[in-house]
Amino acid sequence: MSSRLQIILSGLMVGKLGTILVLFGNPVNMGVCVACFYRDIAGSVGLHQAGVVQYIRPEIIGFILGAFIISKMKGEFRVRGGSSPIIRFLLGFFLMIGALVFLGCPLRMILRLANGDLNAVTGLFGYVAGIFVGIQFIKQGFSLGRSVKQKPVGGYTMPLFAVVLLALLLLRPAFITFSTEGPGAAAAPIWMALGAGLLIGGVLQRTRLCTAGGFRDAILIKDYHFMWGLIAIFVANLAGNLIFNFEAFNLGFEGQPIAHTDHLWNFMGMTLVGLTAVLLGGCPLRQTILASEGDTDAIITVVGLVAGAAFAHNFGLASSPAGSTFNGQVAVMIGLAVTLGIAVLSTQTSVSMERGVKSNV
Amino acid sequence: MSKTQVDARGRSCPEPVILTKKALDQYNGEVVEVLVDLEVAVENIRRYAENHGFAVSISELSGEDYQLTIKK
Numbered sequence: 111m112s113s114r115l116q117i118i119l120s121g122l123m124v125g126k127l128g129t130i131l132v133l134f135g136n137p138v139n140m141g142v143c144v145a146c147f148y149r150d151i152a153g154s155v156g157l158h159q160a161g162v163v164q165y166i167r168p169e170i171i172g173f174i175l176g177a178f179i180i181s182k183m184k185g186e187f188r189v190r191g192g193s194s195p196i197i198r199f200l201l202g203f204f205l206m207i208g209a210l211v212f213l214g215c216p217l218r219m220i221l222r223l224a225n226g227d228l229n230a231v232t233g234l235f236g237y238v239a240g241i242f243v244g245i246q247f248i249k250q251g252f253s254l255g256r257s258v259k260q261k262p263v264g265g266y267t268m269p270l271f272a273v274v275l276l277a278l279l280l281l282r283p284a285f286i287t288f289s290t291e292g293p294g295a296a297a298a299p300i301w302m303a304l305g306a307g308l309l310i311g312g313v314l315q316r317t318r319l320c321t322a323g324g325f326r327d328a329i330l331i332k333d334y335h336f337m338w339g340l341i342a343i344f345v346a347n348l349a350g351n352l353i354f355n356f357e358a359f360n361l362g363f364e365g366q367p368i369a370h371t372d373h374l375w376n377f378m379g380m381t382l383v384g385l386t387a388v389l390l391g392g393c394p395l396r397q398t399i400l401a402s403e404g405d406t407d408a409i410i411t412v413v414g415l416v417a418g419a420a421f422a423h424n425f426g427l428a429s430s431p432a433g434s435t436f437n438g439q440v441a442v443m444i445g446l447a448v449t450l451g452i453a454v455l456s457t458q459t460s461v462s463m464e465r466g467v468k469s470n471v
Numbered sequence: 472m473s474k475t476q477v478d479a480r481g482r483s484c485p486e487p488v489i490l491t492k493k494a495l496d497q498y499n500g501e502v503v504e505v506l507v508d509l510e511v512a513v514e515n516i517r518r519y520a521e522n523h524g525f526a527v528s529i530s531e532l533s534g535e536d537y538q539l540t541i542k543k
Contacts, residue, residue, distance in 0.1 A: 113518070186509075186510055188508070188535060190508075193483060248485065249489075256480065257481040259508075259535075318511050318514070323484060326485060330489075331485075331488060331489075331492060331519060333518065392483075
């Protein structure tokens with residue numbers, strides 16, 4: 111099978127599963143949302159108290175275990191790290207803030223788009239703008255530095271985390287909170303969500319599909335490989351929504367599920383997501399896959415995502431269908447300032463060239 | 472034989488491709504050798520180089536590294 115066909119098929123699968131998970135209970139336009147699902151998990155284990163978004167999403171457990179198992183089988187589980195972990199934590203943290211001001215990660219942005227939510231178009235423009243800005247730094251030699259091989263033990267953090275989450279989900283000890291109303295209470299059956307997650311995690315470990323990589327490579331090196339996968343997600347989800355869930359399809363800006371019409375902040379939130387994702391080298395979905403195959407820098411990034419989600423709800427940064435909040439707007443501006451500062455200070459043309467490329471005669 | 476070497480081991484996406492691109496932009500008939508340590512970098516560099524008319528051969532080195540030899 112050609113790699114083009116593989117990436118298209120994996121995109122079709124993600125889009126299709128997005129429709130199916132909504133049909134069986136997930137929130138509308140949220141068949142799969144990596145940011146929202148980490149946010150739900152953060153709430154469920156008590157890191158924030160927003161009662162409507164607390165659930166241990168089995169999809170995340172599936173992503174992690176699926177990618178872990180396949181990377182092990184294929185000999186691609188390599189424990190590595192040490193490439194600016196604290197910077198990656200910060201970028202992950204602010205990525206999540208941007209995503210929760212927009213109300214969705216880039217994957218959910220595509221799914222919202224595929225169900226007629228035009229606010230996601232605003233978000234898409236912001237996302238591409240953020241990626242475009244990040245690319246300018248990459249062209250100038252932006253780097254977070256090399257990772258090195260590490261002792262194996264650290265690489266098992268993610269699969270262990272997933273097993274613990276699965277145990278908490280199934281055993282439901284008293285200190286775990288599950289929403290009884292709102293998006294957190296809308297969920298496909300555990301076995302189905304887990305199965306979908308395992309499939310997506312396993313397949314995306316192989317095809318490396320990344321929502322940031324799709325736009326980045328198209329702009330930076332005119333390589334449309336991953337873009338084909340993103341288009342496939344959109345097409346499969348759109349077709350699925352129109353065929354199986356037509357009543358829920360709603361073209362327009364107003365009255366969209368778990369979304370708001372604050373155009374400026376939909377744009378700015380996703381600008382922050384695009385910029386941080388491109389500097390990190392991948393979107394939240396891709397970071398989750400990398401974290402599951404032994405990349406401890408990606409694990410730190412995921413910890414940043416979870417911490418960002420907790421902050422977003424503890425300090426009123428996350429938007430709601432009523433709109434963005436003042437605190438959230440300030441946080442996005444701080445995030446953009448911090449991220450641009452990191453980008454400037456990590457862009458040293460001469461040093462990275464000297465270390466990266468050397469000529470031998 | 473003269474050659475250009477790129478060491479992109481430990482670099483996260485898309486740095487291995489960008490470092491390779493910079494070397495290939497200055498291609499003057501010398502073989503370009505790229506060292507990477509992840510399959511995803513191998514795939515991305517191979518796709519980039521082949522899309523730009525280069526031939527790529529890949530050898531697996533000890534210590535889980537890969538060497539890509541790129542020439543026209």
